[in-house]
Amino acid sequence: MAVMVKEVRQLRRDRVTLAMIVGIPVMQLVLFGYAINLNLRGLDAGIADQSNTAASRALVMDMVATGVIRPTLSATAPQELMDGLRRGEISVGVVVPPDFERRRAEGREAVQVLVDGSDTVVQSAAIQLAQVPLDSADPPRPGGRSTMSRTGGGQVAVVSFYNPERRSAVNIVPGLIGVILTMTMILFTGVAIVRERERGNMELLIATPVSRTELMAGKVLPYAAIGMVQTTVVLALGMWLFQVPIRGSVLDVYVAAVLLILANLTLGLLISTKARSQFQAMQMTFFVFLPSILLSGFMFPFAGMPKPVQWLAEVLPLTHFIRLVRGVMLRGAGLFELWPDAVALVAFSALMMSLAILRFRKRLD
Known part of the structure; x- marks a missing residue:
């Protein structure tokens, strides 16, 4: 009984553990029940209506009415839609050719739906657009009822780019680079300062003439090199075992990896200035790692999340890295085209880094 009472009191004093007892179930329930949604709606879409007739406008309105797409880009040519797909500005492009009316009357392919196939879930959602009937804009028959047959479903072609075979490895391996770097980099630096304090080395660091900024930089740089090694290993194995392509510049991939490594290392340093033990640092790392995995778009589609959750996900470094690495490796985009996420x-x-430097004091207390 005495040991039990002691453990309860210890847990009560350990605020991080106490928070995990309640926080982890609540976090998982909210994330899986509210934020995670595999039934995609509102995909950013570009429309290139080159026909611009009453029937073509009605078709576009019918596609929007399905709720699958949300027009965000108006284009005059298919190439503009391809550019938007490559930059990640849109996930779906709808092309209505100039001879739409004639194609529709002859029963030929009349509409193309261009899909960013780097996300297999987006491909599955976009297939629903192929079921939109092309004759829904016909004038009403006597009696006031309009024709709404499904004969036009075969005239809408869905064209998938970047991953036409719908191989999961092509989608997962680039994001896995970010997941591994997030887990290891935050954890390594999260225990860096705490380990020095627990092993009694803090006195030696206090006696050195280095400044707080120099100390923090010295803690970060060795792990940055480790992160580059991990990136190389994942890239090599992904290309060798799963034939994952690198359509863009390999240098851009490494630059994106460096940006994520620095972001995770600085976050880990901030955690290390707050934690009082290595166990606490690991607990705090878990609080960051779980939302990063679930909300970044690595496992579940970003477009299916509610807007407040998307705003939260924008704070996570992994969200921006997923966009960068998939854009470079799978769509062949350059970092200049993806500059908002790099910034x-x-x-x-x-x-x-600034917060970590401000919080760290070269004092034992």
Whole structure:
């Protein structure tokens, strides 16, 4: 009984463990029940209506009415839609050719739906657009009823780019680079300062002439090199075992990896200034790692999440890295085209490093 009472009191004093007792069930329930949604709706879409007739406009309205797509880009040519897909601005492009009316009357392929196939879930959702009837805009028959047959479903062609075979490895391996770097980098640096304190080395660091900034930088740089080794291993195995392509620049992939490594290392340093033990640092790392896995778009589609959850996910470095690495490796985009996510990672690293430096004191107390 005395030991039991002692453990209860110890748990009550350990706020991090106490928070995990309640926080982990609540976090998982909210994330899986509210934020995770495999039934995609509102995919960002571009429309290139080159016919611009009453029937073509009605068709576009019918596709929007399904709720699968949400027009965000108006284009005049299919190439503009392809550029939007490559940059990640849209997930779906709808092309209505100039001779839409003639194609529709002859029963030929009349509409193309261009899909970013780098996400297999997006491909599955976009297939629903192929079921939209092309004759829904016909004038009403006597009696006031309009024709709504399904004969036009075969005239809508869904064209998948970047992963036409729908291989899961093509989608997973690039994101797995970010997952591994997030888990290892935050954990390594999360225990860095705490380990020095537990082993009694803090006195030696206090006696050194290095500044707080130099100490933090010295803690980060060795792990950055480890992160580059991990990136190389995952890339090599992904290409060798799963034939994952690198359509963009390999240098851009490594630059994106460096940005994520720095973001995770600085976040880990901030955690290490707050934690009082290595166990606490691991617990705090778990609180960051779980939302990163679930909300970044690695496992579940980002477009299926509610807007408030998407805003939260924008704070996580892994969200921006997933967009960068998939854009470069699978869509052949350059970092210049994906600059908002690169800037977000740089800003995150600068903020976390500044907070870590401000929180760290070269004092034992």
